[in-house]
Amino acid sequence: MSDEFEPKIIALVCNWCTYTAADLAGTSRLAYSANVRIIRLMCTGMIDPKYILKALLDGADGVFIGGCHPGDCHYINGNLKAKKRISGISKIVEQFGFDPERLRLRWIGASEGPEFQRNMNEFFESIKALGSTPVRDRMIL
Amino acid sequence: MTMYAILETNNNPSETIRSVLKNMLSEKLVDVVLVPFKTEYSSLPMPTLIADPEKMLQAQPLAPAAPFNAARQAASVLRYPTGKKVAVVLRTCEIRALIELAKLKQCVLDEAILIGFDCMGRIENDSYLEMAAQEEDITTSFYADSSMQDRITGICKACEYFQPYGADLTICLLGMPVMEKIGLMAGTEAGENIIKSLGLSTVEQPEGREVAANSLLQKRTEARDKLFSETSEKIKDIEKFQKTIANCLNCYNCRNACPVCYCKECVFLTDVFAHEPEVLQRRAAKRGAVKLPADTTMFHMTRLAHMSHACVGCGQCSSVCPSSIPVADIFRTVSAKVQELYNYVPGRDISESIPYLVFEEESSNGK
Structure with a gap:
């Protein structure tokens, strides 16, 4: 094993669009960064701020949130609720020294397998460039 | 034009406000008043719901103390409409919190008469009790002697929201010689009705409030920015x-x-x-x-x-x-x-x- 920095990335994705896009990327054999750990949720609108905070405080280097394009949400506007909340959480974590770039929200539709692949690889590259989370190897009270 | 009345204070602004609140109760303009109140057991004024006008003698509407943020207590009285008029005398931060609680559907403000005052800050409970042990009427000394106002909490010193927002009635202290007279200003129609019903003669708003507010705002904003930069560092x-x-x-x-x-x-x-x-x-x-x-x-x-x-x-x-x-x-x-x-x-x-x-x-x- 090399000593190279291998980021841990958590992707919270919605069942209806982005997870389906991830599925499509898989069946289409589109390879993307293996550092991404996907967690499927029914909707990005159900992302509790705690999920993001826990991921960051437990040592995730990046948190990706993928939802449906505006207007396509299975629950009408869950994705817009998520966007509003995440903009606030991003401001909060920034105050405590987390680069807001560690948190990324994107809309990826069910048919956009290649788009999912591209987003995962781009996020991986940007986290790799940012380096390790400030939480790593530190005891968090 | 904003409806504005001048009230003589004769070196005791608390007494002036007490008599206004007492009249509101005895004239049946409101059914109950929630106001800080000094019990016989302690000097620390606790939010108290008063129905009997005579009980108003112990009210401390302007006390520079807030044992806790009374918005919760106000919200518990205003949880749902009861057909009674409820007046609440609160600090600006308490009124603001009460408005947030109303937005969160924790209370209904339709029947409430919100009475605010220009807030000069609060003193921590332990310091307040210490001061109260030495002095009979802290409230009057607090407004008479501005050096006492330096003893307010750090967060109050950095608060730029000292003028009540959305109050039906505002007790105006800014720019007033508080020991001689204070102002009572209506912010809403409900507030205007109360001033009218109390038979207070209205005057044009005296100048000086804005100047005083601006200079306090500047002082508070500077303190706030200092607090922000020091805390951001921490x-x-x-x-x-x-x-x-x-x-x-x-x-x-x-x-x-x-x-x-x-x-x-x-x-x-x-x-x-x-x-x-x-x-x-x-x-x-x-x-x-x-x-x-x-x-x-x-x-x-x-x-x-x-x-x-x-x-x-x-x-x-x-x-x-x-x-x-x-x-x-x-x-x-x-x-x-x-x-x-x-x-x-x-x-x-x-x-x-x-x-x-x-x-x-x-x-x-x-x-």
Whole structure:
């Protein structure tokens, strides 16, 4: 094993669009960064701020949130609720020294397998460039 | 034109307000008044619901103390409409919190008469009691002697919201020779009706209020900006933040004292954070050690995620902290960023929606 920095990335994705896009990327054999750990949720609108905070405080280097394009949400506007909340959480974590770039929200539709692949690889590259989370190897009270 | 009445104070502004409130009760303009009240057992004024006009003698409407943020108590009286008129005398941070609670459907303000006053700040409970042991009437000395006003809490010194927002009646102290006279200003039609019904003669608003308000605003804003920059430094990375909250006992006093933390059952008291032994052991194994109770950092950050948009900066969280953690400084500093992002001032206007309930359609990709 090399000593190279291998980021841990958590992707919270919605069942209806982005997870389906991830599925499509898989069946289409589109390879993307293996550092991404996907967690499927029914909707990005159900992302509790705690999920993001826990991921960051437990040592995730990046948190990706993928939802449906505006207007396509299975629950009408869950994705817009998520966007509003995440903009606030991003401001909060920034105050405590987390680069807001560690948190990324994107809309990826069910048919956009290649788009999912591209987003995962781009996020991986940007986290790799940012380096390790400030939480790593530190005891968090 | 704003309806404005001048009230003579004869060196006792509290007495003047007491008689106005007493008249409101005896003239049946309101049925009950919630007002800080000095019991025979302690000098610390507690929010008290008064129905008997005679009881008004013990009211301390302008006392520079707030044992806690009384918005919760006001909300409990105003939980649903009862057909009675309820007047509440509150500090500006309490009115703002009450308005936030109304937006959160915790109370209905239709029957309420909100009475605010130009807030010169509050003194911590222990200092207030010490002062009260030496002095009969702290309130009068507080307004007569501006050096006493330096003893207000740090968070009050940094508060730029000293003028009541959305009050039906404002007791005007700014720019007034408080020992001679004060003003009573109507902010709404309900307020105007009360001034009229009390038979107070109205005058043109005297000049000087704006000048006094601006100069206080400047002083407070400077203190606020200093507080923001010093606090940002204390939390600017996770290590510094850990040091700042290192003595936190997870007592959750800050959450209990918070007027806008309104949940009946806080998530931190649920099974979500009642970890199984295996979870704690796994965490210890992963990081080498885990401090108990766990989730201290998580607690403060989650609370910020829940209520930073609504933080009114009343400072009660710091006042109740047994470990002297500058909770209010942290919360005000971080909340200012969140409120700026949403262009939201909590308690500014009851018709303004909570930011998390408004979302715009847009076409850009995320961000």
